[in-house]
Amino acid sequence: MPAPQFPTPPAAAEPLTVMGAGLVGSLLSLYLARRGHSVQVIERRADPRRTGVQEGRSINLALSDRGWRALEGVGIADDIRRVGIPMYRRVIHDAQGQLSFQPYGQNGQAIYSVSRGGLNQALLDLAEADERISLRFQQQCRHLDLEQRRLHLLDTATQQPHDEPYTRLFGTDGAFSAVRAALQKTDRYDYSQHYLEYGYKELNIEGGPNGEWLLEKEALHIWPRGEFMMIALPNLDGSFNCTLYFPFEGSNSFAALETPQQVTDFFQRVFPDVLPLLPDLTGEFFRNPTSSLVTVRCFPWAYRDEVLLLGDASHAIVPFYGQGMNAGFEDCTVLNQLLDEHGDAAWPLVFNEFQTRRKPNADAMADLAVYNFTEMRDRVADPRFLLQKKIEGKIAQQFPGHWTPLYSQVTFSHTPYAEAWANGQRQDQLMAEFMAHIQTEADYERPEVQALLREKLAGGAPATA
Structure with missing residues (x-):
């Protein structure tokens, strides 16, 4: 694929600091560097390319459309696709070992199983190859002085403390973020876990x-x-x-x-x-x-035009929709779009619009993740639920543009999460009406069922509006 086009480095290009070299932090550093900024990436852990994967922790991730778009933005989607495994459906194993199947999407749509460690390594290798990016590992943030714009760090390899100034700081240091912990001490800061x-x-x-x-x-x-x-x-x-x-x-x-x-x-x-x-x-x-398994909600995500939270630092969610990484990657895409729209010197406007746009979607995705846990744990083995999913697939084929299943809106589109969740709740209400008339798959073709579908969908407002 052709290399992505980035704007000419702005005259106001400035040094930026990213706290956290995980998936979101390493990807963000690439976006910022390719806009012409010099980027220092600070990470508490040792370099994972040298130490290997931490055993027993989230080895695989499910990469879907929002994540792919973010990787395409720095030109590595094709490379990652070659080392991912497409997953076209769920295979449900019941207690007797019998199998049932549920496709994820339509026309060959799939989510991809990718290695967390392998993806992080690929992003870090790209960052290391960019002369505008400096990677520093084993640097623990002991304190963040927001007023003086200074980081108090401990080099855990040498046990030497040191201070460093920052111009603008991006907190991508995970669910237990040290950057967010500093923001939590500011006035009227909302936080829950x-x-x-x-x-x-x-x-x-x-x-x-x-x-x-x-x-x-x-x-x-x-x-x-x-x-x-x-x-x-x-x-x-x-x-x-x-x-x-x-x-x-x-x-x-x-x-x-x-x-x-x-x-x-x-x-x-x-x-x-x-x-x-x-x-x-x-x-x-x-x-x-x-x-x-923790859900983190907080606001604001920005402190003046000096600090901004992204990824799990601002919206950690449980993993049951496979969207934690994808949502964090989408943060990078949205921030880059806002910089395109407003310019690299318009930090106050960009930071404020970023948090205003992303916060409702992050909250919706947190709710969706818990909702999907119940579905995966309880409902996917229920024959009635599986029938309903088949009926939803038939509706989507018969009424394109009027019905897109909730899972497809979240996973195979760029529909804002809040909009997808609102659509899904409307669809749940409609499906309750439809399923009251359906006991078998063949019932879908009954005249009274078709009449009800046309009344609710073909002549009315789309369920995915």
Whole structure:
């Protein structure tokens, strides 16, 4: 693909600082540098290209349209697509090992399983190759002085403290952001965090003897069990990264599984078809951390025209729509668009418009992620729910422009999240009406059903308006 076109470096190009070299921070540094700014990226951790992936934590991510557009903006989408695995559908595993299937979209639409570590490495390699970007690792932010625009840092390799000034600071340092912590101390700052009563633990399905996939490769696998679930995403080497989402406490919970035998007995009872595919189940179960699931909301995201939060630092969400990374990448796209519109010297206007535009969408995506947890955990195994999804697909084909499924609006379009969520709530109300007349897939063709569809859709306002 042709190299993306960036504006001529502005006369007002200035040094910028990005706190956090994860996925969003490294991508943001590329966007800012290609606008002509010199960018210093400061990261608390050691360089992940030298230390490897942290075992047991979110190895796979689902990349969809919003993320692809952001990667296209710096010219690396094609490279990443070559090392991603398209997932065209959900494969649902019931307690007896029977399978059912639910396509993600239409006409070959897919989300992509990508390696978090591999994607982060690709972005860091690009950043390192840009002479306008400086990467500095093992720099812990001990204090941020907003009035003096100074960072008080600790070099964790040498244990030497040092101070550094900044001109403009972008906080991309995750759900427990040090930059946001400083903003929280300012007057009238709104902040909340909400934890689910569930945690997650990573497990691994090894590839076959010749590196083959022992489950369907181009699919996301789900084992829904009502109060909890497990999912699996494919890797290039034939393995699958599994994630068990499980209550912290209760009769079925992490707290109740204290011994290797209890873990084995639980999996034999609840996930019998996957147990033979987990050769190191008990070792991984007790070795890998049990991690929490948090939603973070805050406002404002900007402090004057000097500090701006992006990604998880401003809107951490639970992972059940696969949109955390995609939403953070979309932050970069939107910020770059605003700089195109207003110019690289219009920081007060850009910062304010960015937070005003993105905050409602971030809140909507947080709600959508929790909503989808219930769907994945409880509803995907319900025959009535699966029938409803088939009917929605038929409606979308019959009434293009009047009906786009909520999942497709979120995943396969650039419809603002808040607009998609409002559309989805309208669609839920309509589907309740339609499904009252539908007991089987064949009922869709009944004259009274078709008449109701035409009344509500063809002659009325689009459900996706």
